[in-house]
Amino acid sequence: MNVPDPFAGERPKLSPFHPRLKALNVREAWSAWNGYKFAEYYYDAEYEYFCVRNRVATYDISPMQKYEIKGPDAEAMLNRMVTRDVRKIGLNRVGYTLWCTDEGRLIDDGTIFRLGADRFMLTCGSPCGAWLAKSAFGFDAVTISDWSDELAALAVQGPTSCAVLKRMGLDGVETARPFDIRHFDLRGSSLMVSRTGFTGDLGYELWVSPEHALNLWDALYEAGEPYGIQPYGEAATNMARLEAGFIMPAMEFNEALKTVHFEHDQTPFELSLDWLVDFRKPHFSGRSALLREQQAGPKYRLARLDIEGNRSAEGSHIYRNRRCTKQIGYVTSAMWSPAAKANIALAMIEPKFLNGEMWAEIYYEKELRHYSRVARCTSREKPFWTPARARATPAPDF
């Protein structure tokens, strides 16, 4: 007899790749993302990070939110919503973008895929169906469908990612430029490949319908076997994205629609994402507020810091002086970067102090005793990890 599971309603959902992920999650290190069971890591977080930097690794991004936006008004509607000019995203191209409240506060970031003249896919970390519906107000000829459960997705990242995809039979994939979309036939199912990712390295994202997810996995892992292909989880993602200087919700920004306290959310300018705000395009949500902010100057700037010593500055305050009497900002994410061999951080700093001295007060624990150190910070122009292969076309084999 089948006894009904009394917890059925509260158990996390399983990704289309779950049967394979489960077998490889030797450490049973699970968390959750958007209702799906999701791996923190599989075998060893640091090892997985190095697979991303040195070889090839896969990240199950099926729990990401995906929406199809379709119809004659689709382009105009999206252009009204996001800060970038959607008209400039060509066919089979992807654009990274932001969307804000009328007050210019950041709701979320994500990518827009142009799949046709009148057809787009928007992907983002948190559900935004309600905001999309609101943004479509006044646009009659647009339909929005939630594809989140209808599309499985797998990021394939790392220096040998292209070599593995070629070995899987994706002929010509090496000619895809960054942010290109390509379509392939994989053992009878259609596979969409975008040269995108969240690691700052060479990498791709693969999109298939859930019923073909395991076929894709098996083909990929067969091709990747000699390359030591390995799944990675949230922990390695967070390391790689920080080295690449990418922002994360609940780290660098508090999603505006979930923010209680006044201005505890952020603006694109505060996050130093000026290049994503296009004032030359037609009106968009948050435009006037952002224009005002541009003129007055933002209250904070997100800076990349190189900090002396090796202790991570996680949660540290940043001061203008070594004595730590004048606070000028705070660290949003920090870690020791194994690839850059530097103690790195992203931090929100009051702009007028950006060119002066900066000191982080770092707290750390050693066998239950607590210590603190004041460490000098240097601000860096470029991301900590920017290998040439990430931009090279044709993509190299390693």
Added chain:
Amino acid sequence: MSVSSSPALDAIVIGAGHNGLTNAAYLAKAGLKVVVLEKNDYIGGAAVSRELHEGFTYSNCSYMCSMMRQAIHRDLNLSRHGLILVPYLGTVNSGDGDERLISYHDETAAYLELKRHSPHDADAMHRFQADLTRYSQLIRKTLLRTPPDPARLRPRDISELLFLAKQFWSMGEAQIYEYIRFFTMSAAEFLDDYFENDLIKAAMATPGIIGTALGVCSPGSAYVLLHHVMGDVDGNIGAWGLARGGMGAISNALAGAVREHGGEIRTQAGVRQVLVKNRRATGVVLDNGDQLSARIVVSNLDAKRTFTRIMDASDLPDGIREKADNFKIRGSSGKVNIALSALPKFTGVPDNPYVNRGGQAFSGSMETLERAYDCWKRGRWSDDPFVESVIPSAWDPTVAPPGQHWMSNFIQYCPPQLADGPWTAEKRDQFGQTVVNKIERYSPGFKDLILHMEVRTPHEIEQEIGLTEGNIFQGELTLDQLFFNRPFPGYGQYRMPVRNLYMCGSSTHPGGGVSATCGANAAREILLDLRRPNSVPEDDFFDE
């Protein structure tokens, strides 16, 4: 300094080993005009990677990295010069028979594995690790510092001695006694205090004999053990990693730093003689007869080679030649690099992508290790040697064609001179076969995978990179040759008995291994003498 004959060069560094390159990088960074002269047509010395079989990049000598100071990596921007160090997981230690001991990163997995062999030892491992970490922390603090001279006692020697005393006393009385004992103990005695299982002991003992002319039961091997576990990868003390692209990537990145700061590196420029006038080094004569002069000369060669091969006895103060002749630099290791058509499998090892990937130590037992040493003492290579194998290509996609592999095998013991006459190509190959036979025992079918082999005895190592007697550390790591005694008592601060002559190789403190420390410390002393601001970092770890 006489103005009339002021040389165009500030410094000549003899030898483009990784320490010579580190030294040159810091001198160039300080604005000096530097030339590095290397006898081979490639750079790197024992930190080198070469393609000897098409598609396969061997790390011909050193193969793993743990001692490289991250303060230098960071300071010289070696990541930007292409260096990335990748830690690797899980070494498998094999006993004489079917026993296998796997060292896992994951704490739970590691504990369960030890417990399978001995519940007692699984518990004891915690105390062992804590003690070893405490001992290594003290040494780690001295790595990027110039040792004090306890006889001269200038203000800086006194302050350096006080620094050490403070570190020492902070361990507490009981531990101070233990620590002093540690320096003269054998690895076997040290381990007996913790463990009962023989394979666990053998596995823990092998770092104590690597590169050493000592056996697991010889006094002094406990320190060598420490020398091999005091490194770290990204702060994980004792961890070992691979350089992406091979160990040569470290030297290449350092060469990048030398050039970035305007230094010059010349290959096929062997030095025949250091020129000395009025007890001052003034330059060098190359093998091709060319002469170069400079304000200072730095030797990356080992102490024996520096003072007996490229210097005239008459240029040296009394006693130095004897010291050089007596410098202990007995070679004891071989290296066999093998190109393979596929990944070998090892019996009794779980077949998963993390473990069965080539980190194999054929340790045998304490008895086997000691017997291996007995052969060396009698002028033979061990007939059942200790072999440490790594398959870098299972981790690094750049060093072998996809699906094919190269295997690095480090062998203990192999003597520099054979009792039955000189090394010949034939004997070298027999030594290679001994190693292959040993691996085949643990990996049936291994021989069929071999595409190419490079067999290196101490003889080849000396011929190619000039490590005297093939000693991998440029001089043995025994207390009489460590710290302020390295290379000779009274010369522990990188300045040599002739003015304007310095040493920067592993013959100096803190000794062998790919660490870049010797070169960096020597640069600090040179800059001090030349009255330049110091630009050489100390370790930037917050107190661990």
